[in-house]
Amino acid sequence: MSTSETISTELLHAQAQICNYIFNFVRSSAVRCVLQLGIPDVLYKHEKPMCLSDLSAELSVVNSSKISFLPILMRFLVQSGFLNQHEDHYFLTPASRLLVKNEPFNVRSFLLFTNIQACSKAWHELSDWFQNDSPTPFHTAHGKSLWDYMGEEKPRVLGDLKGSGNLDFIGGDMFDKIPHANAILLKSVLHDWNDENCVRILKKCKESIPSRAKGGKVIIIDIVLENPKERNEFVRAQHNMDMLMMVLCGAKERTEKEWEKLFIEAGFNEYKIFPVLGLRSLIEIYP
Incomplete structure (x- = not known):
């Protein structure tokens, strides 16, 4: 391939890359549409691939003339890896199953909220x-x-909820007081706050747990940022969340060194990080 051909090929790829950046919003908008139409739930309910005519018959599309546009939406979702297709039948992927109402680990609320x-x-x-x-x-x-x-x-209704067995709901402000426990779990909490507020929360946690010798610890489930030069789904998701926290909360995801700084400032003596939860890690910190 000549130099001019190489330059032309690079330019075409660059144009396609920019085009995809420009239209990144299309993917989230299309997935939100699919959720609101109920496509994942219909496919899940039937437990087998469905043709478009059977699928469309069960959707909440009032105007029949809109049915002719469904193939465009379905094509896009297949190309995006959100749905699978075999001949003229469609079925769920592991990702699209996470938008099904009956899926215990579904992320429907998170998707709708961010949109x-x-x-x-x-x-x-x-x-x-x-x-x-x-x-x-x-x-x-x-x-x-x-x-x-x-x-x-x-309305803030947590304090009105009734617990059962060994589960209690306690209303309150974590910046004022955290109920006493041997271990405190902070799941996707600290990334919502800036460093100063994270230290305040962690200090309240430290006040509410016993010494390490008596089993005291704080368990954090949150992102530990990896190298942004890495090209994989987990790292891409981490840095997308990093941007989201900045825009919505003026906060951020953190590298291990940034986490360590918070732990030291809050008075904790040791920590362990277990990268076992995909884009998130399990972190244990000890007084």
């Missing part, structure tokens, strides 16, 4: 946020924090 208008508007303020004094892009978009916005949208 609501309030969150989308925050992304449009990202460049302005870098040039203003607002604490977060979300605050730039709405004049309030994500937490204040959510508090206004839905």
Whole structure:
């Protein structure tokens, strides 16, 4: 291949790459549409591949003229790896199963939340946020924090829930007090907060657990950032979450060194990291 042909090929690939960047929003929008139409639930209920005519007959598409556009949506989802196709029949992938209502580990709520208008508007303020004094892009978009916005949208009902067996629900503010326990679990909590607030939370945890000799520890399930130069689904998901935390909360995901700094500032003496949960790790810290 000549030099000019090589340059032309590189240019064409670069154009395709930029095109895919421009239309990245299409994938999340299409997946949200599929969830709201109920496609994953219909495929799951039938427990076998379905042809488009049978599938469309069970969907909440009121206007029959819209049915002719379903092949476009289905083609896109197959190409994106969200659905599988064999001849003219479609079936779920492991990823699309995570949007089924009856799937115990489903992420439906998370997908719908990140695609609501309030969150989308925050992304449009990202460049302005870098040039203003607002604490977060979300605050730039709405004049309030994500937490204040959510508090206004839905009542705080945790304290009214009733436990059973060895499970109790206790309403309160983790910045004021955390109930005493031998071990405290923080699952995807600390990445919502800046370093100062993380240290405050961890100090409250330390006050509420016994010494290490008596079994005291804090268990954290959260992301430990890997090298962004790595090209795999886990690392890509980690850095997507890193961007999300910045935009919505003015917070971040953290490298091991950044985690270690928090632990030391909060008064913990030792930690162990177990990278056993895909994009997340299990971290144990000891007083």
